Every structure is written in structure tokens, then in C-alpha cells.
Amino acid sequence: MVATPQNGESPATRPGPRLARQGWPLVAALSVAQLVSWGTIYYAFAVFVVPMEAELGWSRTALNGALSLGLLTAGLCAYTVGSRIDRQGGRLLMSLGSLLAVALLVAWSFVQHIAAFYAIWFGLGVAMAMTLYEPVFAVLTRLFPENYRFRITMLTLTGGFASTVFIPLSAWFIELLGWRDALLALAAFNLVICLPVHALLLSDREAPPAPQAETEATIGDPMRRALRHPVFWGLALCFTFYYATFSALTFHFFPLMDERGFSLALAVGVFAVIGPAQVAGRIILLVFGRNISAATTGRIIVVMFPVSVSLLILFPSSVTALFAFAAIYGCANGIMTIVRGTAVPDLLWREGYGAINGALTLPSNLAKALAPSVAALIWSATSDYRQVLWVIVAGALVSAAGFWFAAAKSRR
The missing domain is CATH 1.20.1250.20 (MFS general substrate transporter like domains)
Structure with a gap:
């Protein structure tokens, strides 16, 4: 196998000053979208368990079982999502993922039955597979093969604050609005921030060709x-x-x-x-x-x-x-x-x-x-x-x- 150069760069592909600047507004926008997606779809869940348990009478085991279903669903969808990004890019998939998150967070705010709650989290598992780190890593690796590692590092610096920002923010929304309207506020974050980033800023231009040695190593x-x-x-x-x-x-x-x-x-x-x-x-x-x-x-x-x-x-x-x-x-x-x-x-x-x-x-x-x-x-x-x-x-x-x-x- 032909070794891949460290840090995703080689003398032949290392970007010049102008090329190195290209794409950074997109990386910054995707970083903010990751902060919101992780914070609203994944981390905020823990804050909603207690008020839902108090109002609906569902056990914590039953509530957390929905999250487990979502994680399993995300794993099952990951290969299909990744393959689609390899072929066509991530704009459509990530946009649909954000739209799906908006719709399901709204549906969650009206939930009354445990079966509906599990159905919602099945759908949120699909949304996670289409919006979180795995698809955005695939997008950055596809679009910026010359320095994907550096860009991924920069993106995760912002994404790393998702729990720090959205756990207390979600708790404040619940205290101020109640847990149902708090979910509508989280849905609004996805609608106003994530959906425009993925639909309007993310490009599906052709990925740069791989170096010849790498292509030969991966033929088939x-x-x-x-x-x-x-x-x-x-x-x-x-x-x-x-x-x-x-x-x-x-x-x-x-x-x-x-x-x-x-x-x-x-x-x-x-x-x-x-x-x-x-x-x-x-x-x-x-x-x-x-x-x-x-x-x-x-x-x-x-x-x-x-x-x-x-x-x-x-x-x-x-x-x-x-x-x-x-x-x-x-x-x-x-x-x-x-x-x-x-x-x-x-x-x-x-x-x-x-x-x-x-x-x-x-x-x-x-x-x-x-x-x-x-x-x-x-x-x-x-x-x-x-x-x-x-x-x-x-x-x-x-x-x-x-x-x-x-x-x-x-x-x-």
C-alpha cells in the first residue's frame, strides 16, 4: 500500500497561500452548524429527561431507550450517507438532515405517546447520521484533500463547546418556556442556522482528483x-x-x-x-x-x-x-x-x-x-x-x- 503523507499534505498537493485561504468561510460556517446540531439533537436530550418523566410518567429507562434507538439508527445509516457523499457531495443530504431535525424536534414538542417518541428518535437517528461529525468530515476530506486534517481540527474546536453551550441554554429554555416550547426553540436554531449553512453555503463542486499513486493503490x-x-x-x-x-x-x-x-x-x-x-x-x-x-x-x-x-x-x-x-x-x-x-x-x-x-x-x-x-x-x-x-x-x-x-x- 502507498503511504499517505502525514497531515493530509504532500509536496505535490500542499496549498499555496491563496489556495490555503480558500474555503475557510465555509469551514467557519460548518463549525457553527456542528455546534448547533450536536447541541440540539444530541446533548440537549439529557436535560429533557426529568421534565418529561414528571409530566408524562415514563421511566428514565424508557426515555433513554429512545436515545439508544437513535444512536443505533445513526450507525445503520452511516454507510449509506457516506457513500452518497463520496459520489455526490454533502449539500443535499446535510440540508435534508437539518430539515428533518427541525420537523422532528417540533413533533417531539407535541408528543403524548411513548411509541410516537420512539418513532421520532428513529427519525432523529437518521438526522444525526446526515448532520453530525461523520458526514461533515467526509465533506471536508472530499473538498480539501490537501489539508483536511487541519480543517477538521479547526471545525472540532467550535463543535467541542456544544455541550457547554446547549446544556445550560436548554435548561434555561425549559425553565422559561416549559419543555415543549423549549424544543420549538431548539428547532428554530436548526432552521435559522444549520439549514441555511448546508443548503446555501455548502458546495458540491467536483472533488479534486486523488494523487496518481493513491488512485493506483485503491483501484476498484x-x-x-x-x-x-x-x-x-x-x-x-x-x-x-x-x-x-x-x-x-x-x-x-x-x-x-x-x-x-x-x-x-x-x-x-x-x-x-x-x-x-x-x-x-x-x-x-x-x-x-x-x-x-x-x-x-x-x-x-x-x-x-x-x-x-x-x-x-x-x-x-x-x-x-x-x-x-x-x-x-x-x-x-x-x-x-x-x-x-x-x-x-x-x-x-x-x-x-x-x-x-x-x-x-x-x-x-x-x-x-x-x-x-x-x-x-x-x-x-x-x-x-x-x-x-x-x-x-x-x-x-x-x-x-x-x-x-x-x-x-x-x-x-
Whole structure:
């Protein structure tokens, strides 16, 4: 296999000053649209659980089951969405995704029956597959092959604030308007910001041709070749176990803190460190990443996850260890989002990026949806979160091994 130049650039394709400036208004607009899409479709969900439970009488398990259905649906749609972007670009798909989000958020505001709620979240899963990071990464890789990695990093700097902005904003809307009208406000954000960005600013111009060496390396169907390549399966192992451990830890962090006797205020303070740490990690990559290959970056980041969780096991009563965990974990997670978006062109090839990345998304989303329930079963069997943490560390080590395997096979 022909190696891909680090950072998505080569002497033949590295942009000059004029070319490097092209497309930045689009990247800035897409960044804001990602902030809104993630904030309104994904992160805001947690804020609506309690008021919906109080008014409608549905259990939290039933409510969160709808989110799991949405994540599974997004994973199932990812390959189809990615393949379409490979062939035709993302303008139509991402515009329809934003329009679908508007319609379904409005429908959610009128929901009365649990079956309708699940149907809405099935549709929101489709909307997530058409609007969140995976499709926009495919768009940027398709349109800007000369420096896609840098542009993806810049986009995620803004997207990383989605939870920071929209969780408190959604809570304020609920307090001010009630949860039903709050959903109408979130729908308006998608209508006024995301839909115009995707429909009016996003271009579907022809993607620049791949370098001849890369084209020769990927002759035939890129997806079929990827399925026969060990790098693809190493990445699939890495991302599946990473998202499993991330999801299990995220949803069980507060019960873990409660079991260990930490106050809710301290737990919230520790958790609040993760968001800024994610952005800090991306800024570090932005400053130093051009001098470090993508494979090296990934090797370092995947090791940071088991190290961070080990702090929770080794120092169960230390407040210092808690904040150190949050800083390391958040920094690594922030950079991992970029590694996830650039691993296919960096370690395999750019051709067929959307389809290949979509195929990697399915097992990742399945793991993300099921991991919290598996962690809950382990806790129920042992009544001790220490055992859950050991399983999470084991999963993080499997994830790290998958990436190191993929990086080694890519070099060969």
C-alpha cells in the first residue's frame, strides 16, 4: 500500500497561500452548524429527561431507550450517507438532515405517546447520521484533500463547546418556556442556522482528483479493498472499544462518585473539566500536530485512556486524582475525535472515505448504545464500581491495541 503523507499534505498537493485561504468561510460556517446540531439533537436530550418523566410518567429507562434507538439508527445509516457523499457531495443530504431535525424536534414538542417518541428518535437517528461529525468530515476530506486534517481540527474546536453551550441554554429554555416550547426553540436554531449553512453555503463542486499513486493503490471498489485490509479491522476494533468505554464511563460517572461518597457539587466540578480539556487537547494538536504524524498522535492518545481510568482505581478517595483523570481523559477524547475523522485517509486512503468511515461507525454506535447497560449489569452483579472500572480499563487497552496494530500495518 502507498503511504499517505502525514497531515493530509504532500509536496505535490500542499496549498499555496491563496489556495490555503480558500474555503475557510465555509469551514467557519460548518463549525457553527456542528455546534448547533450536536447541541440540539444530541446533548440537549439529557436535560429533557426529568421534565418529561414528571409530566408524562415514563421511566428514565424508557426515555433513554429512545436515545439508544437513535444512536443505533445513526450507525445503520452511516454507510449509506457516506457513500452518497463520496459520489455526490454533502449539500443535499446535510440540508435534508437539518430539515428533518427541525420537523422532528417540533413533533417531539407535541408528543403524548411513548411509541410516537420512539418513532421520532428513529427519525432523529437518521438526522444525526446526515448532520453530525461523520458526514461533515467526509465533506471536508472530499473538498480539501490537501489539508483536511487541519480543517477538521479547526471545525472540532467550535463543535467541542456544544455541550457547554446547549446544556445550560436548554435548561434555561425549559425553565422559561416549559419543555415543549423549549424544543420549538431548539428547532428554530436548526432552521435559522444549520439549514441555511448546508443548503446555501455548502458546495458540491467536483472533488479534486486523488494523487496518481493513491488512485493506483485503491483501484476498484475502495470499500471492498478496505474490508480485506488489516488496517480497517484494527481501526474497527479501536473505535468500537473506545466508544464502548467512553459511553459506559460517561453514563456511570455520577453514580460512581455517589458510591464513593463525593458530593454532587464536586462531581459536577470534575465533569466540567472534561469539556475545556477536550478543547485544550485540540489546540495542542493544532499547534504541534504538523510536526507529528497522525499515526504517532493516535498511538499516544489511545494509551492516555487506560492511564486516566487507572487513576480512578488506584486513588479512589483522592480529589487530586479525580481532576487529573478529567484533564487527561478530556484532552485525549478531544484529540481522539480528530483521529477518528482522519484515520481512514491517514492510514488507508482517501478514495471512498465516506463509505469506509460510515462502515466503521456502525459497530461504534452499537457499542456506544449498549455499553451503559452492560456496565449496569456488571455493577448489579458485584455492587462495586471498581469492577466496572477494571472492565473499562480492559476495553481501553483493547482499543489501544487495535490502533497500534492498524498503525503498524499501515506503515508496512
